[in-house]
Amino acid sequence: MAHGQTASGIVAGRLTADEIATNFSDLHPAHAPHEASVAADRCYFCYDAPCVTACPTEIDIPLFLRQIQSGQPESAARTIFDQNILGGMCARVCPTETLCQEACVRETAEGKPVEIGRLQRYATDALMATGQHPYVRAAPTGKTVVVVGAGPAGLACAHRLAVLGHEVVVHEAKSKSGGLNEFGIAAYKATNDFARLEVEWLLEIGGITIQNNSAFGSDIGLSDLQNQYDAVFFSIGLGGVNSLHAEGVDLNGVHHAVDFIEGVRQSDDLNELPIGRDVVVIGGGMTAVDAAVKAKLLGAQNVTIAYRRGQDAMGASRFEQDLATSRGVRIMSLVQPISVLGEGASDEIELGYTRSENGKLVATGETVRVSADQVFMAIGQTLDGAPPELTIEAGKIAVTGAGRTSMSGIWAGGDCASGGDDLTVTAVAEGRDAAMDIHEILIG
Amino acid sequence: MADLTSDFLGISSPNPFWLASAPPTDKEYNVRRAFEAGWGGVVWKTLGSEGPPVVNVNGPRYGAIYGADRRLLGLNNIELITDRPLETNLEEIARVKADYPDRAIIVSLMVPCEEQAWKDILPRVSETGADGIELNFGCPHGMSERGMGAAVGQVPEYIEMVTRWCKQYYDKPVIVKLTPNITDVRKPAQAAKNGGADAVSLINTINSITSVNLDLMCPEPTIDGKGSHGGYCGPAVKPIAMNMVAEIARDPETDDLPISGIGGITNWRDAAEFMSLGCGNVQVCTAAMTYGFKIVEEMCSGLSQWMDEKGYDNVSDFVGRAVPNVTDWKYLNLNYIAKAKIDQDECIKCGRCYAVCEDTSHQAISMGEGRVFEVIDEECVACNLCVDVCPVENCISMVEMAAGSIDPRTGKVVQDDYANWTTHPNNPGAVAAE
Ligand SMILES: Cc1cc2nc3c(=O)[nH]c(=O)nc-3n(C[C@H](O)[C@H](O)[C@H](O)COP(=O)(O)OP(=O)(O)OC[C@H]3O[C@@H](n4cnc5c(N)ncnc54)[C@H](O)[C@@H]3O)c2cc1C
Ligand SMILES: Cc1cc2nc3c(=O)[nH]c(=O)nc-3n(C[C@H](O)[C@H](O)[C@H](O)COP(=O)(O)O)c2cc1C
Numbered sequence: 001m002a003h004g005q006t007a008s009g010i011v012a013g014r015l016t017a018d019e020i021a022t023n024f025s026d027l028h029p030a031h032a033p034h035e036a037s038v039a040a041d042r043c044y045f046c047y048d049a050p051c052v053t054a055c056p057t058e059i060d061i062p063l064f065l066r067q068i069q070s071g072q073p074e075s076a077a078r079t080i081f082d083q084n085i086l087g088g089m090c091a092r093v094c095p096t097e098t099l100c101q102e103a104c105v106r107e108t109a110e111g112k113p114v115e116i117g118r119l120q121r122y123a124t125d126a127l128m129a130t131g132q133h134p135y136v137r138a139a140p141t142g143k144t145v146v147v148v149g150a151g152p153a154g155l156a157c158a159h160r161l162a163v164l165g166h167e168v169v170v171h172e173a174k175s176k177s178g179g180l181n182e183f184g185i186a187a188y189k190a191t192n193d194f195a196r197l198e199v200e201w202l203l204e205i206g207g208i209t210i211q212n213n214s215a216f217g218s219d220i221g222l223s224d225l226q227n228q229y230d231a232v233f234f235s236i237g238l239g240g241v242n243s244l245h246a247e248g249v250d251l252n253g254v255h256h257a258v259d260f261i262e263g264v265r266q267s268d269d270l271n272e273l274p275i276g277r278d279v280v281v282i283g284g285g286m287t288a289v290d291a292a293v294k295a296k297l298l299g300a301q302n303v304t305i306a307y308r309r310g311q312d313a314m315g316a317s318r319f320e321q322d323l324a325t326s327r328g329v330r331i332m333s334l335v336q337p338i339s340v341l342g343e344g345a346s347d348e349i350e351l352g353y354t355r356s357e358n359g360k361l362v363a364t365g366e367t368v369r370v371s372a373d374q375v376f377m378a379i380g381q382t383l384d385g386a387p388p389e390l391t392i393e394a395g396k397i398a399v400t401g402a403g404r405t406s407m408s409g410i411w412a413g414g415d416c417a418s419g420g421d422d423l424t425v426t427a428v429a430e431g432r433d434a435a436m437d438i439h440e441i442l443i444g
Numbered sequence: 445m446a447d448l449t450s451d452f453l454g455i456s457s458p459n460p461f462w463l464a465s466a467p468p469t470d471k472e473y474n475v476r477r478a479f480e481a482g483w484g485g486v487v488w489k490t491l492g493s494e495g496p497p498v499v500n501v502n503g504p505r506y507g508a509i510y511g512a513d514r515r516l517l518g519l520n521n522i523e524l525i526t527d528r529p530l531e532t533n534l535e536e537i538a539r540v541k542a543d544y545p546d547r548a549i550i551v552s553l554m555v556p557c558e559e560q561a562w563k564d565i566l567p568r569v570s571e572t573g574a575d576g577i578e579l580n581f582g583c584p585h586g587m588s589e590r591g592m593g594a595a596v597g598q599v600p601e602y603i604e605m606v607t608r609w610c611k612q613y614y615d616k617p618v619i620v621k622l623t624p625n626i627t628d629v630r631k632p633a634q635a636a637k638n639g640g641a642d643a644v645s646l647i648n649t650i651n652s653i654t655s656v657n658l659d660l661m662c663p664e665p666t667i668d669g670k671g672s673h674g675g676y677c678g679p680a681v682k683p684i685a686m687n688m689v690a691e692i693a694r695d696p697e698t699d700d701l702p703i704s705g706i707g708g709i710t711n712w713r714d715a716a717e718f719m720s721l722g723c724g725n726v727q728v729c730t731a732a733m734t735y736g737f738k739i740v741e742e743m744c745s746g747l748s749q750w751m752d753e754k755g756y757d758n759v760s761d762f763v764g765r766a767v768p769n770v771t772d773w774k775y776l777n778l779n780y781i782a783k784a785k786i787d788q789d790e791c792i793k794c795g796r797c798y799a800v801c802e803d804t805s806h807q808a809i810s811m812g813e814g815r816v817f818e819v820i821d822e823e824c825v826a827c828n829l830c831v832d833v834c835p836v837e838n839c840i841s842m843v844e845m846a847a848g849s850i851d852p853r854t855g856k857v858v859q860d861d862y863a864n865w866t867t868h869p870n871n872p873g874a875v876a877a878e
């Protein structure tokens with residue numbers, strides 16, 4: 001071990017290679033077959049099941065659980081993929097505690113919902129392990145649709161269009177596809193390069209051409225797309241980040257959380273990644289929690305999430321918060337950053353206490369200083385690079401119905417579009433629904 | 445504290461829990477350990493005639509049916525009677541009985557349907573000092589193909605004949621073990637009684653095929669690509685066994701015939717239920733073969749606590765108590781009217797009651813805003829299906845309607861008198877009510 005946990009500054013090698021490997025292992029390991037059938041058997045096969053309604057992609061959950069229980073995880077997987085082609089990733093990353101599992105009647109009955117997420121993983125893993133792609137394409141329609149951005153929304157849209165017989169061209173700015181599945185989602189949720197493998201598996205449908213390193217805006221313009229293709233779907237996510245308006249944010253050691261997270265996801269050797277001893281994360285959403293947990297797992301000694309409102313207002317679910325605290329992250333609520341202090345590099349951060357007055361946040365005037373050789377800003381992602389011709393509403397591309405933008409022939413979905421929850425699963429639902437709408441317009 | 449001592453046909457045992465004739469009672473080693481574990485008695489694994497013993501298959505002899513989490517609900521077997529020499533068994537029986545004089549040892553027998561065969565074996569059984577014999581007229585596989593077991597048990601005349609021989613050549617209690625593989629179990633029971641039997645025991649195993657291997661296209665357990673029907677036992681057979689017990693217990697021709705209850709008994713409650721239907725004691729096989737001998741501790745403590753709670757001092761105090769309440773359908777009170785009632789505080793909103801009532805019953809449950817499920821009294825016939833499928837115990841209950849109120853389904857006033865089918869106007873054979 002090059003440095004211990006106590007070494008100050010931002011250094012690599014705080015933990016042994018074994019510790020790092022353990023820390024970044026699978027968060028929710030898959031069920032063994034017997035475990036899966038017992039877990040699936042707990043489903044009551046509810047009438048008009050509330051879990052289905054709670055799933056943004058409306059997977060027929062009782063049906064797929066029954067298919068697992070009766071010994072056919074592969075048909076269970078088909079039930080899942082019919083609604084959600086990224087069911088494998090969703091099984092790993094969905095905050096099920098606020099979606100399907102929250103609605104499970106066994107949550108009401110005994111506080112122990114059916115483990116829908118893990119069972120979904122069991123089923124989708126089983127089918128994907130066969131190496132076969134479960135769909136075939138309809139006869140060619142002669143239409144070609146362009147998708148901008150190969151994240152969950154774009155991939156779901158492209159796959160559904162391909163199944164329906166359309167040709168799809170995808171422009172993706174980055175060298176790798178998958179969007180935040182590849183660059184954002186916590187490493188311990190999608191181990192063993194799952195994001196890449198899932199994209200490869202999805203593309204086996206055929207008819208989808210992804211052009212990587214091809215950014216809309218710099219490489220191509222809206223009129224090019226409109227001229228060349230029969231329909232356009234924007235799924236560019238939220239590429240920009242909010243910056244903190246506080247003194248000292250330009251000091252070394254202050255970063256955007258998404259950059260740090262991307263660095264962790266793309267790292268070939270986590271043992272080489274430097275991390276601070278005292279890390280402070282500003283924010284209260286999933287990104288804040290992910291950054292904080294990752295910092296801890298890399299060996300930071302003290303990790304603090306500083307959130308300006310009360311803990312119950314945090315964007316991260318209770319489960320995610322508990323995950324963070326169980327890893328040793330401290331959550332401070334009702335504090336906001338005033339300034340980052342240090343000589344050239346961050347050393348500590350001054351936080352001001354807040355309280356809520358008639359729903360408005362006011363500073364109490366009291367302050368506290370927390371050691372911080374590294375500060376991560378996780379105060380929100382913003383829309384970046386959307387075509388100016390489209391109507392923007394509350395920072396997102398305005399859409400109605402199944403993703404129709406203000407311009408005909410142009411659809412949008414996922415994080416970049418208005419509405420939705422900024423979750424992988426909602427991005428998938430929106431991509432799929434836009435594809436159906438595009439299909440109807442093109443063929444109908 | 446309740447006294448669990450059991451006296452069955454004058455044979456006493458410290459508790460009413462005997463191990464049924466089967467692998468658990470196949471040899472001295474097992475039976476000694478069973479007695480050490482606390483079992484009140486055993487029916488020794490069935491003995492055959494002198495001479496080379498039967499042989500068993502050398503492949504799998506059991507198949508199983510599972511509930512959730514591989515909980516064994518039913519077991520099927522193609523085992524035969526003992527495959528050890530007669531002499532060995534008899535010596536062991538004598539030794540164990542001498543060492544455990546307070547425990548019951550019954551010797552199960554199955555020899556050919558000839559008088560000489562019984563005349564030969566009975567004196568030798570007598571010499572062991574065992575407390576009685578049980579005639580295995582039940583084994584449904586293998587032995588029945590050789591004219592024994594169920595092949596005898598399915599012909600009342602044979603039962604009567606063999607029982608008579610046994611009473612003639614043996615002077616201790618004779619129990620006749622009945623097969624359930626028959627249409628009317630009262631007939632063999634009557635035959636046993638006519639032959640002089642001291643008691644009947646039931647049930648033996650039920651003809652069954654537990655599963656088919658869909659790759660081999662062959663029943664399981666599979667022996668070299670073939671399977672044969674076997675005998676089914678375990679928790680799944682309990683309802684069938686209890687009905688047969690009750691049929692015998694309430695048949696005027698056999699209502700005084702002692703019964704040893706067998707079939708799926710797994711815990712104290714099962715035992716108490718069989719006994720309430722008229723069994724003087726009970727025998728257990730599959731539960732021991734699933735969990736080992738130790739389960740008898742729960743059976744004893746459970747029965748004892750329940751008896752204390754109910755104020756029963758001796759096991760004989762509750763034997764047969766439920767028999768008078770087993771009746772024919774035609775005597776059920778048609779004036780008794782109930783309605784399902786859903787406790788909204790208990791309801792977890794799964795909607796199972798709605799699905800089953802709507803799809804398969806009487807469309808008597810409504811589904812309202814916010815998944816609120818309510819019974820429509822105008823439609824409910826009180827069939828109980830919703831209660832049975834509701835995953836929450838006591839969430840849905842059947843509430844009797846008070847006499848004088850109006851049943852919204854029929855618009856008729858609920859009567860407080862008793863009226864059954866025999867006097868119902870729709871019954872073509874109705875007799876005028878007095
Ligand atoms: C750190 C972090 C953790 C998260 N954890 C979870 C989680 O656990 N569970 C969950 O459900 N959700 C989580 N989310 C949210 C989830 O990742 C997103 O909601 C989801 O990825 C949105 O999908 P999308 O397709 O709309 O956008 P993205 O996944 O952002 O994909 C957009 C794609 O478009 C590309 N692109 C952008 N601009 C252009 C352009 N001009 N030209 C071409 N291509 C372009 C991008 O490179 C990217 O590949 C997390 C988000 C973050 C940031
Ligand atoms: C493997 C096996 C072998 C059996 N062998 C005999 C036997 O030799 N003689 C007999 O009378 N009954 C035999 N039986 C039947 C049991 O004694 C008992 O009647 C039956 O299993 C029902 O009881 P249970 O549900 O508690 O198992 C056998 C049962 C099993 C499972």
Ligand code: SF4
Binds near residue numbers: 800
């Ligand atoms: S008792 Fe039968 S008829 Fe009445 S509500 Fe329940 S299921 Fe329907």
